[in-house]
Amino acid sequence: MKKAYFLLQFSIVLFLLLLSFQTYPTTALSFVNETDKLALLAIKGRITQDIHGIMNSWNESLHFCDWMGVTCSRRHKGRVTLLSLEKHGLIGSIPPQIGNLSFLRGINLAENLFQGWIPQELGLLSRLRFLNLSNNALQGEIPGNLSFCSNLEVLNVSYNMLVGKIPNSLETLGMKRLNTFFLESNKLTGTIPKWLGNASSLVQLSLKSNRLHGSIPGELGKLLNLSILRVSVNKLSGVVPPAIYNLSSLIILNLAANQLHGQIPNDIGLTLPNLQTIFCGSNYFTGWLPVSLSNASQLKKIAFEFNNFSGPVPPNLGRLSALEFLVLDQNQLENVEGDDFSFIASLTNCSKLSLLDLGVNRFKGHWPTSIVNLSSKLEFLSIQDNQISGRLLDGIGNLIGLTSLILNENFLTGEIPNSIGRLEKLNRLWLFDNQFSGTIPSSIGNLTQLLYLQLDGNNLEGEIPS
Numbered sequence: 001m002k003k004a005y006f007l008l009q010f011s012i013v014l015f016l017l018l019l020s021f022q023t024y025p026t027t028a029l030s031f032v033n034e035t036d037k038l039a040l041l042a043i044k045g046r047i048t049q050d051i052h053g054i055m056n057s058w059n060e061s062l063h064f065c066d067w068m069g070v071t072c073s074r075r076h077k078g079r080v081t082l083l084s085l086e087k088h089g090l091i092g093s094i095p096p097q098i099g100n101l102s103f104l105r106g107i108n109l110a111e112n113l114f115q116g117w118i119p120q121e122l123g124l125l126s127r128l129r130f131l132n133l134s135n136n137a138l139q140g141e142i143p144g145n146l147s148f149c150s151n152l153e154v155l156n157v158s159y160n161m162l163v164g165k166i167p168n169s170l171e172t173l174g175m176k177r178l179n180t181f182f183l184e185s186n187k188l189t190g191t192i193p194k195w196l197g198n199a200s201s202l203v204q205l206s207l208k209s210n211r212l213h214g215s216i217p218g219e220l221g222k223l224l225n226l227s228i229l230r231v232s233v234n235k236l237s238g239v240v241p242p243a244i245y246n247l248s249s250l251i252i253l254n255l256a257a258n259q260l261h262g263q264i265p266n267d268i269g270l271t272l273p274n275l276q277t278i279f280c281g282s283n284y285f286t287g288w289l290p291v292s293l294s295n296a297s298q299l300k301k302i303a304f305e306f307n308n309f310s311g312p313v314p315p316n317l318g319r320l321s322a323l324e325f326l327v328l329d330q331n332q333l334e335n336v337e338g339d340d341f342s343f344i345a346s347l348t349n350c351s352k353l354s355l356l357d358l359g360v361n362r363f364k365g366h367w368p369t370s371i372v373n374l375s376s377k378l379e380f381l382s383i384q385d386n387q388i389s390g391r392l393l394d395g396i397g398n399l400i401g402l403t404s405l406i407l408n409e410n411f412l413t414g415e416i417p418n419s420i421g422r423l424e425k426l427n428r429l430w431l432f433d434n435q436f437s438g439t440i441p442s443s444i445g446n447l448t449q450l451l452y453l454q455l456d457g458n459n460l461e462g463e464i465p466s
Helices: 002-045 096-100 120-124 144-148 168-174 194-198 218-222 242-246 291-295 342-347 369-373 394-398 418-422 442-446
Strands: 047-050 070-072 080-084 090-093 106-108 113-117 130-132 137-139 154-156 180-182 204-206 228-230 235-239 252-254 259-263 277-279 284-288 301-303 308-311 325-327 355-357 364-366 380-382 387-391 404-406 411-414 428-430 435-439 452-454 459-461
Touching: 002 047, 002 080, 002 096, 096 120, 120 144, 144 168, 168 194, 194 218, 218 242, 342 369, 369 394, 394 418, 418 442
Parallel strands: 080 106, 090 113, 106 130, 113 137, 130 154, 154 180, 180 204, 204 228, 228 252, 235 259, 252 277, 259 284, 277 301, 284 308, 301 325, 325 355, 355 380, 364 387, 380 404, 387 411, 404 428, 411 435, 428 452, 435 459
Antiparallel strands: 047 090, 070 080
């Protein structure tokens, strides 16, 4: 009897123990669920305008893992791993409770209208790999404790109203996995941190359109994996470190609108063979344009406007079959004596060319006949304020893609060709301050999209076509 009673007691104790082991995970999961759910509800509570009704799904009828923009882990049930609410026109602020979503790997709130400060509590998210808060109206400084997000690979806070310096504490991110660092179009001040040169995994770096000053650190030349470098529209000065021109992985190099000086290396097309875009406009660069540019065979966009470049345009740019933009205006470029615009003849091989700007330079000589053989995709052509003479040939009508034809302030003579009426997409035609004579061709009446027409300062006569 005692034995039976003992067995019964043992069985009850064993059952209670088993029951406690079974209920513990459920209790823990419930607590975790509540933590993540409450954090999401805090985010919802900060949304003041939701024109697309995105938050309508964030209600009790659905499990929060099924709410729009929320993704949960398959392995860790009820843990939010991704918050993706980009491009929904949401207005509001980001609550500190977002730091309680401790399993988050990605946050994408881009292209909304989130305001206020970036919460410091984001630094609690040690698993975070992707943070995109771009295209909002966020203010304040970049939180220094983002450095605790030790797995962060992508940090994009571009197109906000952030102020202050780039935190030095973020150096720890650079020494780990950071490969994308986009801070462009804010109001950041200070200098470009030298520690960025230690971010060996960095592939994309954009600091453009801020208020940064000082020089470009030579340490950036150590970023051997860098494919995008954009530091334009700042107050940077000095000479570009030579090591930058040796980053052979560069695809985009944008140095425009600063106070940089010096010369572009002659061998840049050899040292940057993968280059697709080079923007150096609105600086104080001098010297000749590098002939080696044609060796960077993938080049699509070249812009060297508003500098002090001199000498001829390289005659071999026609080797760049992918070339779309060539912007060289506001320099001191000229054609060598006896060279009848051979570079333009070369450009006729660039079938994708859509923009050619040679305005405000020192080109002289007769109107280059090869212009009429440029790509039919050409939309913008400017040779204004040079010393071009001769007649505007009838073949100009072949450039049927033109929307802007800007030839003012030259020495062009003869009649305006009737074929100009074939340029049906034209919305800007500037021929003023030349020496055109004769009557205004009636075919101009065919240009139904024309918005700007300037013919003054010529020797035209007769009636204005109806």
